[in-house]
Amino acid sequence: MTLDLATKVALLTGASTFTLAPHDGIGLHEIRLSDGPTGVRGLKFSGGRVVALFPNATLLASAWDTTAAYEVGRILAEEALAQRVHVVLGPTINLHRSPLGGRLFEAYSEDPLLTGKLAAAYVRGMQDQGVAACLKHLVANESETERNTVDSVVDEATLREVYLLPFEIAVEEADAWTMMAAYNDVNGVAATEQRHVNNEIVKGEWGYRGLIMSDWFATRTTAASANGGLDLVMPGPGGPWGRALVEAVERGEVDESVIDDHLERLLRLAGRVGALGTPRDYPADLPAPDSAVRKEQLTRLAATGMTVLRNEDDTLPLTRGARIAVIGRHAVQTIAMGGGSAQVNPPYQASVAEGMTALLDEVTVTDGVEVRTRPVPARGGFLTDPVSGRPGIRVRLFDADGAELESRYCAQSSTMVGMDDDFDGVVHTAELTGRVTVAGPVELGVLGAGAWSVSAGRQTMDYRLDLTGNGFAEPVLTPPLRVDPVTAAEGDLLTARVELLTDGTFANTGLFGLIGHVAPRSTVDVLDDAVRAAATADVAVVVVGLTEEQETESVDKSTLALPGAQDALVEAVAGAARRTVVVVNAATPVLMPWLSRVDAVLWAGLPGQEGGHAVAAALLGDIEPAGRLVTTFPAADEKSPAWSVTPVDGKLAYAEGPFLGYRGHYAGRAPEPAFWFGHGLGYxxxxxxxxxxxxxxxxxxxxxxxxxxxxxxxxxxxxxxxxxxxxxxxxxxxxxxxxxxxxxxxxxxxxxxxxxxxxxxxxxxxxxxxxxxxxxxxxxxxxxxxxx
The missing domain is CATH 2.60.40.10 (Immunoglobulins)
Structure with a gap:
């Protein structure tokens, strides 16, 4: 069947946020895409299907093991097949240029060879199961500040020798079926319009036969992007192509052969993933996210990549029978994943405290200092759904006429509105309710942009939460919030009604939630508790780290220092304990001013749903933490070859050239680091x-x-x-x-x-x-x- 121009063009923009349109006339079925750096989330941005949460990319990469990377790709393919997802949007193979990059937790390493080899193995593991991988983000996309407008200025030799090399390896050794063009410009040209990179290098010199899609909402132009090598605009059904691209072809600005090449690549992808012609079969007996199979796989993969940075007098592994004091907010609320599009809805997230108490008898657990400046949606059953009584909240959505569109239970106490709704109609107002399960001084609040009316106990407040302009996806990734102190009675109902914003790219769209937690204690009281616990133990295990405030899509870090008073916590414990082990629950480098005063340090990354069990297995030596660092740890802020991620007049100069990370340290372009790339002691x-x-x-x-x-x-x-x-x-x-x-x-x-x-x-x-x-x-x- 011959397709007319308008039909061809229509197939080259997404049909929805995460799907591509079918066409019966040519046997093309719907193609389903899902974010996938740490788990295959599915077609919903939040509140979707329960899926397995994997260790983050830097932790997996720290194993320096292509066999493990292949296994990760295969398991992720199984998670995709269970949801009939055809394309997983990963791996992220940008490099760790500056340690301030907020999204580095999604990417493997600062080294292009290590990154490329691991990515190729991951791609093979995934595509051997008939699920497409997507290399992202093409290219020079190493930071988040002004990410939609920044111009990454990179000389040609550095671009080819360093930043394109992981993509080249994954194409040459694994034939990745898709790639994603980034938000940023490269040398003055948008990544989605990069004729030089996309057409001349990738499709020309490398002979790439796969498809290049845009990052979501990244495409700004019609003819320039179509001519610049972009094959697919995401998401849909809107965007700059459609009728505008048809007219551009009719005016002679885009040759129809260009459209035909884009369509050929799309149909080749469809054929590869079983969405063209006879539909593929899907296995019915795949492991569940909380199955024994997944628990073993995810625990082993996480623990194997953990890295022993220091181990004086063989303090590690810990001896069974010793009295262990587990201390720190990250011990009781272990951070298992980063923020943004990498987040998934896991069956659970095992904490270090849970992992240690499951394996040892003589363990005490003591909370630590506050680690966040920004409250998060209520967790741990602090709020319950007033309809079902389950931990979480109830969300009701209404159109402009007040008609109810949906009532949904949200286990995470938050939900995405407008991006992946299953009903017809536009949301105008949302009502969020949760019943408080504790009594006494608490802090209650809301998350999301709009005009709010909030009722908590006997208190009612009306206010508006506006966007700050911090990134075009702020309503989705970092929405505004407000919390207020309240004296609550058990069973009080927190009710919040919000009228959504109606302007901008994300009109009538955003992340909304209810915030609730017990009022925080003073730092002095917390440190006193920690010292008492440490003094009575044989070994104190202090768990510190970063949170989704620092390691997230859309925001870069400003320092490598641990947030809050965590350094003071380590110092206090080290001064009281016989032996002190520090577990660092972070995906990227942190400063360790206390390093010489502790006996051992285990870098644990963001270890996924089995994180606490994996940390316990590593500390006890049940699984050797045999990782090697994939990123150089600078000794202080600003002491790395590339530091600033803030554009100047819209440009971010990669002035260090190929001397990023360990390359620059070794050449004397930055001081001796705290820990070199490749470091790891194992046992x-x-x-x-x-x-x-x-x-x-x-x-x-x-x-x-x-x-x-x-x-x-x-x-x-x-x-x-x-x-x-x-x-x-x-x-x-x-x-x-x-x-x-x-x-x-x-x-x-x-x-x-x-x-x-x-x-x-x-x-x-x-x-x-x-x-x-x-x-x-x-x-x-x-x-x-x-x-x-």
Whole structure:
């Protein structure tokens, strides 16, 4: 069947927020897409199906294990198939340029080779099950400040050698079926209009046959984006294409062959995922998110990537039978995922306190200092739905005439309105209700932009919560909120009615919720409790970290310091405890001014739904935390090669060139870091011997590694290339992991990657071999064992 121009164009914009339109005439079925960095959320932005919550990308990457990355892709494909989702929007393979990047928790690493190799394995695992992966965000999208307008200024050599390399590897080694064009500009041209990147490099030089879609609401133009290599505009059904693109073709601004190429790529995707012709079959016996299978997988994947940063006198693993004091807000409210589009609706989120008490008898748990400045929707049964009595709230939605559109139960005490509603009609007003389950001084409030009328106990308040202009998606990702002190009686009803905003891209849309928590205690009282608990224990385990305020889509950090008085908490505990172990519940670097005064530090990332169980298994040595850092930890704020994420006159200059992260530290362009890229102690001790070079193109390295410790352990042998040219940075060239029993040795071979031996010649516009240099064999750049 031949399609007319208007029909072709209509298929190139989403049919809804997360679906593409079917067409019976050509056998095209609906294609369903889902966000997916840490779980396949499905077609709803919030309050959707219960799904498995995975460890975050930096934690998974810290295993330095392509086999594990393949397994993650396969499991995510199963989660997608259970929902009949065809395309999972991940992996995120932007790099950790500045440690301030708010969205780094979604991305693997600061290193392009490590990122690309892990991404390729993930893609293979997913696409081997017939589910498409989506490489994002193409390209130079490493921070969130002014993310929709920022112009990332990157020289051509750095762009190709560093920021495009993970995409190139994942295309070359895994043939990723889709990519996503970013919000930002690159060298003055929008990513969605990047003829140079999208057409000349990706589709031209790399021969990419897949589809490039826009990030959601990222497409600004009609002809420029269509000619610039963008194949699909998301979401729909609105957007800048449609009739405007038809008219652009009719005026000769876009050749119809361009439309045909976009459609061919869309239909190729449909064929690959079983949405063209005979519909695919879906397995009926996939593991549930809370099944024993998922628990084992997610616990193991999380614990394996955890990284031992410090371990004086073999404090870790902990000894069963010891008296353990578990202390900290992150111990009782462990952060399992970052904020924004990576969030999912998991069956549960196991805390460190739960994990430790499940495995040990002599454990005390003590809450810690406040870690947030911004309250979150009520959790833990503080509010209950007045209809069902279940923990959560009731939300009723009404149109402009006052007719009820839907009544929904929201377990998370919040809901998304307007993006993924299942009813016809536009929401004008929402009513949120929750019954308070505690008595005494509390703080109650609301979340969401609009005009509110709030009733709590005997108090009624009317006010308006306006947007600040902090990002175009503020109503969805960081909506305004307000809380007020109230003396509550058990059973009081918190009722809030809001008239939604009607202007802007997200008119009649946004995240809304009810906030409720017990009034906070003074920091002095909290520290006193922590000191008493630590003094009576054999080991104090202090859990500190970041929250979704710092690690989130749409907002960058301003410091690497732990929020609140967490440093004071660690200092107080370390001064009272016999031994102190700090668990860092964060996906990205934090400052540790107390480092020399504690006995051990375990970096735990954002460990997913099984996080508390994984931390406990790692601390006790049931699963070795064999991770190696994927990001360099600076010793202080501003002490990294790239720091500022704030554009100047709309431009963010990647002035460090290829010297980001460890590359810049090693070259002396930033001070010695607190912890080098690749660092991780595990539970073994290692000797390297008989290190030899194997000639070839590219060369390889062999070495004997001996585990001189007392426990079976996994070692990651890393090889770095240090070019002779000082304008070329040191770079990871390859790695191999091996598991060795105590007292045993293993002979390992590390093949270096040919792509790390090339540089881009800006004069000739082509690749050439890097100048000679040395190979560094290391346990991380802070522990080099041999030089060849």
């Amino acid at each position: 073994g001790a290692w000797e390297y011997s008989d290190v030899r070079l194997i000639d070839g193109e590219p060369p390889s390295v062999t070495a004997t590694v001996t585990n001189t410790g007392t426990r079976t352990s996994r070692e990651v042998v890393q090889v770095y290339l240090r070019p002779d040219d000082p304008e070329q940075p040191v770079r990871l060239a390859g790695w191999t992991a091996v598991t060795v029993a105590p007292g045993e040795s293993a002979r390992v071979t590390v093949a270096t990657d040919a792509r790390m031996w090339r540089v881009w010649n800006t004069t000739t516009g082509d690749w050439e071999r890097a100048s000679g240099g040395q190979l560094l064999i290391a346990r991380g750049l802070g522990d080099i064992r041999a030089t060849l």
